[in-house]
Amino acid sequence: MKGDLGALLGRLKDQGLNLLIIRGGRPIYSSGEAGMAPLLRAIDRLGLEELRGSTVVDRIVGRAAALLISHFRAGDVYAGLLSRGAVEVLERHGVRWESESVADRIMNRYHTDICPFEKMVLQIEDPGEGYERLRRELRHRPP
Secondary structure, eight states, rough: TTOOHHHHHHHHHHTTOOOEEETTEEEEEEOOSSSSSSHHHHHHHHHHHHOOOOOOOEEEEEEHHEEEEEEEHHHHHEEEEEHHHHHHHHHHHTEEEEEEEEEEOBBBBSSSSSOOHHHHHTTTOOOHHHHHHHHHHHSSOOO
16 A cells, blocks of 8 residues: 555545554544544454554554554554654554654644643553553543
8 A cells, every 4th residue: 555645544534534444455444533542442343463464544643543553563554644753663663654744742632732642651662551551541531
């Protein structure tokens, strides 16, 4: 799928999605919801084995999302925006990536501070540990 960044991001926009996961050329998971919950749900519903080697298309991928994506060992990530922390995590774990732009950090929705999920995993290097931390945190947040 190399070189399909524009087409894949266009597909997100056309379908009103924030996340699309493709394996073997077919969609296996999609969500219009923003944040970490869709990636966590994909892991819980499909399992690590089904997600391994998949292609993840996401509007925004920060360090937290990159840890989750690395946890299930995706093959490729296509994003509208990646953070430098995400690039570092993806490259460390051998996940290929392509993005329209790379930012120093992902900000919260009000642009007043770094994204709370990014803060939560700033010191976490291990994808499994990142998954457990994010999963625990989201379980305690109201929907």
